[in-house]
Amino acid sequence: MKTVTGFASATVGNVACGFDVLGFAITEPGDEVILTLHDEPRSGSPVTITSISGDGGALPLDPKKNTSSFVVLKFLEYIRSTKGIDFKGHIDLELKKHLPLSSGMGSSAASAAAALVAANELLGSPCSKMELVHFAIEGERVACGSAHADNAAPAMLGNFILIRSYHPLDLITIRPPKDLFCTLVHPHTEVKTSFARSVLPKSIPLSMAIQQWGNVGALVSGLLMEDYDLIGRALVDVVAEPKRAPLIPGFNEVKQAALDAGALGCSIAGSGPSVFAFSSSRATAETVGAAMQETFKLSKAELDSDMWVSPVCSQGARVISSTL
Amino acid sequence: MKTVTGFASATVGNVACGFDVLGFAITEPGDEVILTLHDEPRSGSPVTITSISGDGGALPLDPKKNTSSFVVLKFLEYIRSTKGIDFKGHIDLELKKHLPLSSGMGSSAASAAAALVAANELLGSPCSKMELVHFAIEGERVACGSAHADNAAPAMLGNFILIRSYHPLDLITIRPPKDLFCTLVHPHTEVKTSFARSVLPKSIPLSMAIQQWGNVGALVSGLLMEDYDLIGRALVDVVAEPKRAPLIPGFNEVKQAALDAGALGCSIAGSGPSVFAFSSSRATAETVGAAMQETFKLSKAELDSDMWVSPVCSQGARVISSTL
Structure with a gap:
């Protein structure tokens, strides 16, 4: 066998x-x-x-x-x-x-x-x-x-x-920059992928699309040039995140908490409800994760969550x- | 003085x-x-x-x-x-x-x-x-x-x-890959920037925007990883080029001639009427330029042109x- x-x-x-x-x-x-x-x-x-x-x-x-x-x-x-x-x-x-x-x-x-x-x-x-x-x-x-x-x-x-x-x-x-660490927090709530997709617009202003592809180019540059600040500046989603953030209770506060704790950037993982952040050291990624979990717990929905810190x-x- | x-x-x-x-x-x-x-x-x-x-x-x-x-x-x-x-x-x-x-x-x-x-x-x-x-x-x-x-x-x-x-x-x-050469051909016709901008849509389908930012990320990857084939595959513009190509007599034929002559890719320089192509050697870029100039000349508008081959x-x- x-x-x-x-x-x-x-x-x-x-x-x-x-x-x-x-x-x-x-x-x-x-x-x-x-x-x-x-x-x-x-x-x-x-x-x-x-x-x-x-x-x-x-x-x-x-x-x-x-x-x-x-x-x-x-x-x-x-x-x-x-x-x-x-x-x-x-x-x-x-x-x-x-x-x-x-x-x-x-x-x-x-x-x-x-x-x-x-x-x-x-x-x-x-x-x-x-x-x-x-x-x-x-x-x-x-x-x-x-x-x-x-x-x-x-x-x-x-x-x-x-x-x-x-x-x-x-x-x-x-290939990932060697000091890049991901904090992934999964709050105990559910967002259906199909619903998260339904809130997106069918078309977007050209100016918004240009802003997004400038950031995509910048994120790829940041990853390949191992420029952590640039990775952070490029982690901007003007298309999906603004529409999907309301589906995740406390998302904006959690994101702010991650940034305040030293994360390079923070956004929704896939269609949510998990939220990821990038940091340039494991220690920061741990601190960021604790802040994110605490903020989910303090949100109106008082969400419990699971958290992982990992390199790519x-x-x-x-x-x-x-x-x- | x-x-x-x-x-x-x-x-x-x-x-x-x-x-x-x-x-x-x-x-x-x-x-x-x-x-x-x-x-x-x-x-x-x-x-x-x-x-x-x-x-x-x-x-x-x-x-x-x-x-x-x-x-x-x-x-x-x-x-x-x-x-x-x-x-x-x-x-x-x-x-x-x-x-x-x-x-x-x-x-x-x-x-x-x-x-x-x-x-x-x-x-x-x-x-x-x-x-x-x-x-x-x-x-x-x-x-x-x-x-x-x-x-x-x-x-x-x-x-x-x-x-x-x-x-x-x-x-x-x-920074440019070391073997990347640009062929730039300026046909003797004029495209007003303001008119070239007026033909663009104010908004675009999300699916089209996604395709464009996938290519932007890929082009930046290709440049930074010195992957010439990838640069070529990523030189795709689904947003502006289809709208602006009709403003440049013979553009589609000139682009095809550049690709047939070995260019990695070819598109409109800025808002035109100049057309650029990338090649992975100076010799190819020269051959590509000759093919592009000949094709402009053979187009209905019988356009004369100037041509330059240069690294970035x-x-x-x-x-x-x-x-x-």
Whole structure:
């Protein structure tokens, strides 16, 4: 019996000005997917979900509807048609969720990326990560209705990932500055991605768009030139954040608290409700996190929260154990 | 009698996706401004334009209306109020224009930047280039009605300049990849900046804006990572180029000819009618230029053109001779 465990971590999409084109991975927390290969065929789906923990029973057990199994099915189809690998056995899938659902932390992307690296290892590593990332992105369609890449790509590849284009998929890896630390705070409230998307305008003034792409260029410059002040100045989102901030109780105060505590910048993680901040040392990132949590607690909604401090992960999804 | 000659070169604003936020300088052609200092005061303006060559008589001789003298007047006001330098004499200004007017090559910005570095040298270099750039930008208001920085800033500072913000002014210098060459072709036709601006929409679909800022991030990545293929893929302007291309006879064919000849990418220089292309060697940039010129000539309008091949200038405006 062959067993492989894949791991992929939380990711932050958008990154303020980089709405829909930028995301990055942190080192923890992350989801684990344990795949066990059985050589004998079984009727029905070649992938069976044997257990899910940490989701409070929210995720589907149907292998076509659960993101982690769905992407493995897509992977099996792909290696059959393009690599001539006709897998006849079956795979049991165990999902250990450590990421909260609907949190803006890329929960579905982490499960998909973890499942894909495990499946690839299990079947002899026929695919590169660049091939696997396509299925991780497809998995987002199952999870939340649109095949966006700003969580799935960094969950698979690590680092900052800039999505230049979807057709063809053109992903640019930007290595993080060495002293950049992310504080991620998840307040215990929920923002539905679909609702967070519905509050956005269909069109925006050209002048606002220009301001946003000036900041995107500046953020990329700051990351590549390791200019922490510039990273901070560029973490401005004039498009999505003003519309989405009201969906997160206390957001403006939490952001101000982060800046007052020394953060370079602060914005909404993905579509929220989690909030991220960047700092130029771990110690500052810890102080920032404490201030953010305290401010959520002192807000009218008196929100409890979880908090993580992490560098940007340069590894991406990976196999953490294997009995091959 | 003290005489200083300042020089500043042509610049290309917008750079495809970087509409209104990006520009770069090339090494030639450029404008020259010769300033001669007379210690004795003279009634009226402290700056007199004694001659202008190369403009076909188009530019005003009134020192408040000519960009090159206007910026010197602003500079004199500034050093009086902030540096305590109360200049009592007068300055004669001679402008040698080598850049065509209304060409999209940053003609007014070059004159302003050349005049400012000469004036600064003449009066003992009281200002940094970062201070001078403010006046060069103000000069654009006199020249074309709006104080835009995408020509003025690179004319003064050289390199690629990304304008993150105007208030406060936040300019980011991006050094060019060493093998990047620009082909600049100026067809003998005119596009008024004000008209080129009037064809742009006031607002754009969010999806279009996202595509543009993905490309801006990618272009900055390509420049900083010296990834020539990425630079080429990112040189896409979905906002301004489609609206402005019809104002330049034969533009689409010229762009295709540049790409067919091996250019990384090609777009409109500023608001046109000049067209620029990037290549990853001087030899390719020369071949690309010949193809572009031939295509302009074969277009319905049978346009003659001038062509320059140049690396990106890393110096910016400078004093080229001085009798101090």
